[in-house]
Amino acid sequence: MAETTHGTGGLKYDSSKRSWPNEINIFIALVIIVAIFELLGQVLPYMNGQSFLFDTNDRFDSIFNEARLQIIILQVAIIGIISLGVTQVIISGGIDLSSGPLVAATAMIVMSFAQTELVNGNPNPKAVFGPWAFDLPVLIPIIVGLAFGAFIGAINGSLIAFTRIPPFIATLGMFLICRGIAQWWTRGQPVSFPTDSYAALGAGMMPVLWFVLLAILCHVLLRYTVYGKHTYAIGSNEDAARMSGINVKRHKVMVYMIASMLAAFAAIVLSSKNLTAQSGMGLFYELYAIAMAVIGGVSLTGGRGSIIGTVLGAMVFGVIQSGFTYIKLDAYFQIMAMGAIIIGAVVLDKWRQQRSSMRI
Amino acid sequence: MSDIILETRNLTKHYGGVHALQDANFTLRKGEHVAIMGDNGAGKSTFVRQITGVEQPTRGEIHFDGKPVHFAGPLDAREAGIEAVFQTLALADDLDVSDNLFLGREKTRFDWLGPFRFLDYKAMRDDTLAALDKTGVKIPNIRNTIQNMSGGQRQCVAIARTATFHSKLTIMDEPTAALGVQETAQVENIIRTLKEQGEPLILISHNMRQVMDLVDRIVVFRRGRICANLRKEDTDGQDVVAYITGAKTQPEYEVAEAL
Numbered sequence: 052m053a054e055t056t057h058g059t060g061g062l063k064y065d066s067s068k069r070s071w072p073n074e075i076n077i078f079i080a081l082v083i084i085v086a087i088f089e090l091l092g093q094v095l096p097y098m099n100g101q102s103f104l105f106d107t108n109d110r111f112d113s114i115f116n117e118a119r120l121q122i123i124i125l126q127v128a129i130i131g132i133i134s135l136g137v138t139q140v141i142i143s144g145g146i147d148l149s150s151g152p153l154v155a156a157t158a159m160i161v162m163s164f165a166q167t168e169l170v171n172g173n174p175n176p177k178a179v180f181g182p183w184a185f186d187l188p189v190l191i192p193i194i195v196g197l198a199f200g201a202f203i204g205a206i207n208g209s210l211i212a213f214t215r216i217p218p219f220i221a222t223l224g225m226f227l228i229c230r231g232i233a234q235w236w237t238r239g240q241p242v243s244f245p246t247d248s249y250a251a252l253g254a255g256m257m258p259v260l261w262f263v264l265l266a267i268l269c270h271v272l273l274r275y276t277v278y279g280k281h282t283y284a285i286g287s288n289e290d291a292a293r294m295s296g297i298n299v300k301r302h303k304v305m306v307y308m309i310a311s312m313l314a315a316f317a318a319i320v321l322s323s324k325n326l327t328a329q330s331g332m333g334l335f336y337e338l339y340a341i342a343m344a345v346i347g348g349v350s351l352t353g354g355r356g357s358i359i360g361t362v363l364g365a366m367v368f369g370v371i372q373s374g375f376t377y378i379k380l381d382a383y384f385q386i387m388a389m390g391a392i393i394i395g396a397v398v399l400d401k402w403r404q405q406r407s408s409m410r411i
Numbered sequence: 412m413s414d415i416i417l418e419t420r421n422l423t424k425h426y427g428g429v430h431a432l433q434d435a436n437f438t439l440r441k442g443e444h445v446a447i448m449g450d451n452g453a454g455k456s457t458f459v460r461q462i463t464g465v466e467q468p469t470r471g472e473i474h475f476d477g478k479p480v481h482f483a484g485p486l487d488a489r490e491a492g493i494e495a496v497f498q499t500l501a502l503a504d505d506l507d508v509s510d511n512l513f514l515g516r517e518k519t520r521f522d523w524l525g526p527f528r529f530l531d532y533k534a535m536r537d538d539t540l541a542a543l544d545k546t547g548v549k550i551p552n553i554r555n556t557i558q559n560m561s562g563g564q565r566q567c568v569a570i571a572r573t574a575t576f577h578s579k580l581t582i583m584d585e586p587t588a589a590l591g592v593q594e595t596a597q598v599e600n601i602i603r604t605l606k607e608q609g610e611p612l613i614l615i616s617h618n619m620r621q622v623m624d625l626v627d628r629i630v631v632f633r634r635g636r637i638c639a640n641l642r643k644e645d646t647d648g649q650d651v652v653a654y655i656t657g658a659k660t661q662p663e664y665e666v667a668e669a670l
Binding site: 272275276277278280283284286287288290291292294295296297302305354355 | 484485486489497501502503504505506510514515516517519524526527528529530
């Protein structure tokens, strides 16, 4: 159905027309940023004409520098999984600061259920539990991790929904609690030597596979299900959502649970990839995850954004990080520049909102 | 089967010591359009909040469609068939027209998925177009989000909700208070369309011309009580104002006033 004549005035309704999606803007930004780094590679004297994107030394079969692309995608995949959940929380009008420490706490706990008994014929030097916890089926640590994530998310969500404290405060408290749990679990000792089946979860490009699969799942959830529609509605106008009969409290708990379970899954993939869990893991992950979402056009005031946007935001994030290394920017400046970019993204979002509200 | 759609008996609401609504006896027949008028704080909005389930009355009965009803919340009232368009529009700005029309009662598929059941966008858009057609609401593109719409269009979307769900009673609380001349005319046209279709309506308005134009009967509230029940043919603007300001009270309501 493209066009139908309607109404008393015989007005034409074009129900297939949609406004210019914001995701295209982010994609254009991504292309421009890649182009800038490509140009810098040509212009900066110390770069000797290296290419950012292309395979100039014929090291690969394709025209692209596959190694760099792989590193970019792999780098953002794990934080990307977290940002899929953070995206949903922000769209619902909240914020989740606890995801980074939650990654550490979950990794520590999960790894304790994923240890192998013998390391090169010797007993596991990092054993947390007794012999009963050695060489368990891989499903057990996964279930433990997701259950822990769901538990933390349920606390976050319940605090926010029922005590009505601001999400910022609730998840900031949980930020410290989770970091504390991570350190207390083994009194600061790392947990290492997982079973082979556990190590396979995050080996090679597996994190990217998980990221893509979960992104598709979350995209479907947000775009095509009642859960997604209500998430947008609550972030857009909570009173309207309540008046429409949506159980806002229950829904918020659900959103935070899903977000924390995604963070917990990221912890599983990360600890599997690193073959170890440490209490200091996931440093700044909560902020990077929020940054990916914001760069991807998720509005901090709620109600707006998409998973496609966040995935593009993650790519922008990865490209910038990789690009900074590529132009040999000092690591300290990299973090500072990242901060500036996050601020810039929020300012852009503000402008966008003002423009769209003036369009009446 | 009587032709009375809504009847309240001794409907009373106290907020602590404040008697916001006192013994309101109100009837509305099928197909009838009634205006509720009164000064600020006269109890109009309190009355509406009781019959739409937003608040629960202190005392009194509500009969809707022949049955006594007790609404625990707005959704109960809505499920019974009472649809209200409030002053503060209950619309989500970032969603489009059909999303807003169906918010909280989406058409879905794969219902066994519980909260993750799928939205049936096509069915909802088709119903939205049908509802807009029925009410004569003109909205250029139903995929536009609410934030890109004018005040009049927003009001129309809110009103179109009533048509979508074949509600038995529509209540509008000052639907044109914030609108310009053209937009007011548009909303008034929708109200006329509802009249032609025999949909009963309660209209709260301060606009005398509008009330005289649109409704069959005027009920005047004053200081929490009903003080007049006037057929449009038997009254005029000055007369109504006299009741609103307290210069006149109809004899049958005087007893209550004296107490």
